[in-house]
Amino acid sequence: MEIARTVEEARRIVRGWKKDGLDIGLVPTMGYLHEGHGSLIAAARKENARVAVSIFVNPTQFGPNEDLARYPRDFERDRALCENMGADLIFHPEPEEMYQGAQAFVDIGLLADTLDGAARPGHFRGVCTVVSKLFNIVQPDRAYFGEKDAQQLAIIKKMAFDLNFGVQVIGCPIVRESDGLAKSSRNTYLNAAERAAAPVLYRAIQHGKSIIKKGMPAQMLISEMEKVLAAEPLAKTEYVAVVDAMTMQPVDTIEGAVLVPLAVRVGSTRLIDNFSFAPQG
Ligand code: AMP
Numbered sequence: 001m002e003i004a005r006t007v008e009e010a011r012r013i014v015r016g017w018k019k020d021g022l023d024i025g026l027v028p029t030m031g032y033l034h035e036g037h038g039s040l041i042a043a044a045r046k047e048n049a050r051v052a053v054s055i056f057v058n059p060t061q062f063g064p065n066e067d068l069a070r071y072p073r074d075f076e077r078d079r080a081l082c083e084n085m086g087a088d089l090i091f092h093p094e095p096e097e098m099y100q101g102a103q104a105f106v107d108i109g110l111l112a113d114t115l116d117g118a119a120r121p122g123h124f125r126g127v128c129t130v131v132s133k134l135f136n137i138v139q140p141d142r143a144y145f146g147e148k149d150a151q152q153l154a155i156i157k158k159m160a161f162d163l164n165f166g167v168q169v170i171g172c173p174i175v176r177e178s179d180g181l182a183k184s185s186r187n188t189y190l191n192a193a194e195r196a197a198a199p200v201l202y203r204a205i206q207h208g209k210s211i212i213k214k215g216m217p218a219q220m221l222i223s224e225m226e227k228v229l230a231a232e233p234l235a236k237t238e239y240v241a242v243v244d245a246m247t248m249q250p251v252d253t254i255e256g257a258v259l260v261p262l263a264v265r266v267g268s269t270r271l272i273d274n275f276s277f278a279p280q281g
Pocket residue numbers: 028029030031035036037039040144145146147148149172173174175176182183184185
């Protein structure tokens with residue numbers, strides 16, 4: 001496994017792979033890897049001759065009052081995990097390497113204005129910009145993203161199509177702890193009481209899944225899920241929504257395929273989760 005810390009080193013390695021006609025899978029991450037990331041690397045390993053993992057805590061996707069400085073980092077542990085999972089390259093640049101003097105950014109419209117985009121202004125602009133840069137540097141055939149960040153996945157798919165990146169964007173299922181909490185690097189922020197409270201998101205999802213059906217008013221589902229969340233004193237709901245799975249715009253009634261995303265603060269930690277539903281017939 002090789003480690004590239006500059007764009008030029010990564011390009012040199014990628015050029016060698018391209019010359020040999022090898023197809024490339026890319027797994028973009030911010031590091032502090034867990035089994036959720038591992039499942040993306042495993043999927044990439046299965047489907048590509050070469051696998052690149054990027055580890056980059058991307059400053060442009062953090063708001064001024066967010067957790068950029070304290071975001072967890074452990075490169076040695078990440079390196080070992082990537083090696084064990086059979087990755088061929090880690091691209092691990094410094095922020096200056098990626099953004100020195102940068103003035104061009106990638107904006108995406110409507111899809112990024114709702115949900116996490118509304119709660120975190122500029123977040124998806126940062127995500128789209130860094131993913132565009134990674135696509136240009138690594139030139140992957142396929143790129144792997146988690147369904148945990150469902151709005152991000154929809155945005156990256158649309159961006160790759162609209163900007164003709166020629167990259168196949170593949171979504172991978174949410175990996176959970178045994179009590180249902182979605183694995184996340186940010187779970188490390190939770191103290192013991194908060195960690196015990198955090199599976200309330202999953203309980204709300206389970207309840208939602210058990211009652212959702214075609215023709216149901218979205219507000220009825222939202223209220224039911226909010227009731228579950230409200231029963232946990234350490235949890236403060238930011239939003240529960242029912243949106244069209246493609247456009248991320250709210251729906252009134254559940255007719256076609258929908259995404260049901262939620263964002264909840266447990267203590268000061270912001271957790272997100274979701275489930276999808278597609279009515280039969
Ligand atoms: P992050 O390092 O948090 O930016 O995540 C990097 C990638 O891993 C994103 O595509 C995430 O959606 C994905 N990911 C994070 N957590 C999970 C999880 N629990 N299950 C599946 N994918 C995940």
